[in-house]
Amino acid sequence: xxxxxxxxxxxxxxxxxxxxxxxxxxxxxxxxxxxxxxxxxxxxxxxxxxxxxxxxxxxxxxxxxxxxxxxxxxxxxxxxxxxxxxxxxxxxxxxxxxxxxxxxxxxxxxxxxxxxxxxxxxxxxxxxxxxxxxxxxxxxxxxxxxxxxxxxxxxxxxxxxxxxxxxxxxxxxxxxxxxxxxxxxxxxxxxxxxxxxxxxxxxxxxxxxxxxxxxxxxxxxxxxxxxxxxxxxxxxxxxxxxxxxxxxxxxxxxxxxxxxxxxxxxxxxxxxxxxxxxxxxxxxxxxxxxx
Numbered sequence: 001x002x003x004x005x006x007x008x009x010x011x012x013x014x015x016x017x018x019x020x021x022x023x024x025x026x027x028x029x030x031x032x033x034x035x036x037x038x039x040x041x042x043x044x045x046x047x048x049x050x051x052x053x054x055x056x057x058x059x060x061x062x063x064x065x066x067x068x069x070x071x072x073x074x075x076x077x078x079x080x081x082x083x084x085x086x087x088x089x090x091x092x093x094x095x096x097x098x099x100x101x102x103x104x105x106x107x108x109x110x111x112x113x114x115x116x117x118x119x120x121x122x123x124x125x126x127x128x129x130x131x132x133x134x135x136x137x138x139x140x141x142x143x144x145x146x147x148x149x150x151x152x153x154x155x156x157x158x159x160x161x162x163x164x165x166x167x168x169x170x171x172x173x174x175x176x177x178x179x180x181x182x183x184x185x186x187x188x189x190x191x192x193x194x195x196x197x198x199x200x201x202x203x204x205x206x207x208x209x210x211x212x213x214x215x216x217x218x219x220x221x222x223x224x225x226x227x228x229x230x231x232x233x234x235x236x237x238x239x240x241x242x243x244x245x246x247x248x249x250x251x252x253x254x255x256x257x258x259x260x261x262x263x264x265x266x267x268x269x270x271x272x273x274x275x276x277x278x279x280x281x282x283x284x285x286x287x288x289x290x291x
Contacts, residue, residue: 001029002124003076004039005253007283009246010082011090015283016064016071018044018056032261040064053158065149070097070105072146072283073158077212079126079198080107081243083171092194093146096173103151103166106143106159106176108190109199110135113236117204124250125200126243132198133235141179141186143170144197159185171195198243201233 004015019027019041033039042059046052057073064071070093072080082089096105112132121128133139145161153162168176170187171194179186202208212225 001257002126002250002254003079004033005257006079006124006126006243006246006250008253009087009249010080011088012072012080012283014064014068015039016042016060017283018042018052018060020044020052020056021046029261033257036260038257054155057155057158061149061152065152068149070146071149071152072144073161074144074197074283077200077203078109078144079200079243080195081110081198082195083192083242084194087246087249089195092171096169096171097148099167101167102169102173103163104145104147104161104168106145106168106170106187107195107197108170108187108192109140109142109144110192110196110240111137111139111233111235112198112200112202112240113234114202114204114208115236119206120204124247124254125203126198126250127247129200129203130239130241130244131236132238132240134237135190135192137235139199139201139233140190141182141188142199143176143185143187156184202230205230 007015015033015038017030017039019030022030027041030039030041034041040063042056042063044052044056044059047055053075060073061071074080080089082092086092093105096102110132112129115129115131117128143159145159147161147163148166151164151166153164155161170176170191172191177188178184179188201212203211208230212229
């Protein structure tokens with residue numbers, strides 16, 4: 001639920017979430033928040049080929065296509081982060097999407113490691129994990145996409161959408177050029193100005209082993225995320241407190257959402273008001289045992 005509380009704080013208005021066989025209480029949380037009109041939950045079973053992410057993204061797009069202005073395709077370990085001291089992401093989106101020829105915005109990853117934590121612990125992810133890789137780390141060339149849903153024709157991969165028209169820009173408003181070696185889904189340069197995506201790829205060793213490693217890849221059934229993945233992504237060279245500075249606001253919103261859930265049986269349903277005047281940003285994610 002932290003993920004939802006955090007993104008409400010930065011301006012997200014609606015959540016479209018594919019619930020992919022969750023068994024850790026995520027389904028119950030999503031159902032309860034759905035009663036208040038905050039979350040649109042889509043039950044999504046893993047296909048026979050084991051590749052859930054891309055079909056789930058397509059199903060979420062179909063569900064949200066006529067209902068929002070900008071749709072972000074991110075996962076439960078990815079946190080949109082306004083940079084340069086901003087609290088809300090909406091001013092940047094208003095600026096970037098003010099031009100009708102802009103159809104998609106790609107934001108680069110910032111990879112966070114375990115910080116040496118071996119076991120799962122209480123507290124927010126943004127408080128517990130504050131060490132990341134250096135900006136030059138190659139993984140940071142990956143982007144995730146926010147786009148006008150009516151212009152999305154499909155997905156090249158989980159990071160890149162195919163557009164019917166318009167420009168694909170980075171956070172500074174420049175056109176994104178594909179990475180010369182890896183192509184679509186990775187940009188030719190790493191941009192952290194304006195906004196980025198904090199990617200909590202490992203969390204603690206325990207959380208990685210019982211979560212991401214056990215579940216495997218949501219995109220490629222044959223891909224195993226185990227020792228090699230953890231050691232390559234457990235990068236903790238620099239401390240970064242940019243997300244943690246939002247912690248007080250996230251705690252307040254988290255408590256509010258908890259109260260809504262606890263009172264759902266005995267209290268009249270309350271439609272949760274949007275946190276901003278601009279109903280432009282919604283999110284589609286693949287939720288699987290990660291709330």
